[in-house]
Amino acid sequence: MEEVGMMNNFKKFPSKEQLTDELASHIALILQEAIDEKGKTSLLLSGGNTPKEFFKKLSTFDIPWESVYIGLVDERWVPKEHKDSNELLVKEYLMQNNASKANFVGMYINDKEPNECEIVCSDKYKKMLYPFDLVVLGMGADSHTASLFPNNKKLKEAYDLENNSLCIAITPNDAPHKRMSLTLGAILSAKNIILHIEGKEKLKVYEEASKSNDILKNPISAVLNNTDSEVEVYYA
Numbered sequence: 523m524e525e526v527g528m529m530n531n532f533k534k535f536p537s538k539e540q541l542t543d544e545l546a547s548h549i550a551l552i553l554q555e556a557i558d559e560k561g562k563t564s565l566l567l568s569g570g571n572t573p574k575e576f577f578k579k580l581s582t583f584d585i586p587w588e589s590v591y592i593g594l595v596d597e598r599w600v601p602k603e604h605k606d607s608n609e610l611l612v613k614e615y616l617m618q619n620n621a622s623k624a625n626f627v628g629m630y631i632n633d634k635e636p637n638e639c640e641i642v643c644s645d646k647y648k649k650m651l652y653p654f655d656l657v658v659l660g661m662g663a664d665s666h667t668a669s670l671f672p673n674n675k676k677l678k679e680a681y682d683l684e685n686n687s688l689c690i691a692i693t694p695n696d697a698p699h700k701r702m703s704l705t706l707g708a709i710l711s712a713k714n715i716i717l718h719i720e721g722k723e724k725l726k727v728y729e730e731a732s733k734s735n736d737i738l739k740n741p742i743s744a745v746l747n748n749t750d751s752e753v754e755v756y757y758a
């Protein structure tokens with residue numbers, strides 16, 4: 523327990539509602555400061571259930587959303603109207619209210635396989651979103667983050683910091699759908715990295731992963747235990 527948060531900035535909130543409010547305000551402030559500094563900003567978001575409430579809250583903030591470029595940390599390779607699409611999730615939960623004016627840069631390309639799209643996706647993200655101001659990660663109970671799944675055969679390539687591609691196609695061992703994910707190098711290049719986790723089960727996974735060097739078994743460890751960037755952890 524003692525080591526939790528030692529390397530990173532671990533913030534525990536008494537309720538999910540408080541986490542939602544604080545996380546949304548914190549993100550809005552990061553975006554506003556980047557816009558003040560350089561006229562635009564980029565925000566890279568994860569899918570899953572955990573971010574839905576903070577997406578809704580963030581959508582109500584009064585910032586110049588037309589200067590915000592939103593991309594994905596990963597995408598499930600399904601059509602944009604499919605219920606599992608992260609693009610659909612971000613559009614439904616975040617790009618509403620004030621945030622409807624934000625710009626969206628997706629990963630999915632219809633009628634193509636993800637491995638045919640790695641270069642196009644990487645080039646598009648370099649052109650439209652890079653350098654990343656903020657990456658918001660989630661984590662699964664198996665310790666995957668983005669679509670970097672434990673013991674996946676593409677992990678070594680995804681971890682290769684010499685590889686300057688931002689995007690990598692990955693087929694999960696167990697989870698549904700082929701994916702496109704940011705590479706580890708792309709995630710760690712962000713000026714701000716936030717990990718958002720909720721529930722005791724994920725806390726346990728986080729605690730174990732923050733002490734683990736086995737990055738093939740625990741992909742989140744590759745982010746948490748990197749030596750260059752601090753990760754802000756939001757937990758309730």
Ligand SMILES: O=C(O)[C@H](O)[C@@H](O)[C@H](O)[C@H](O)COP(=O)(O)O
Nearest residue numbers: 568569570571572660661662668
């Ligand atoms: O699209 C995805 O599946 C993700 O980006 C993934 O990495 C997600 O963040 C975790 O699986 C947590 O998902 P939950 O919030 O649903 O637990």
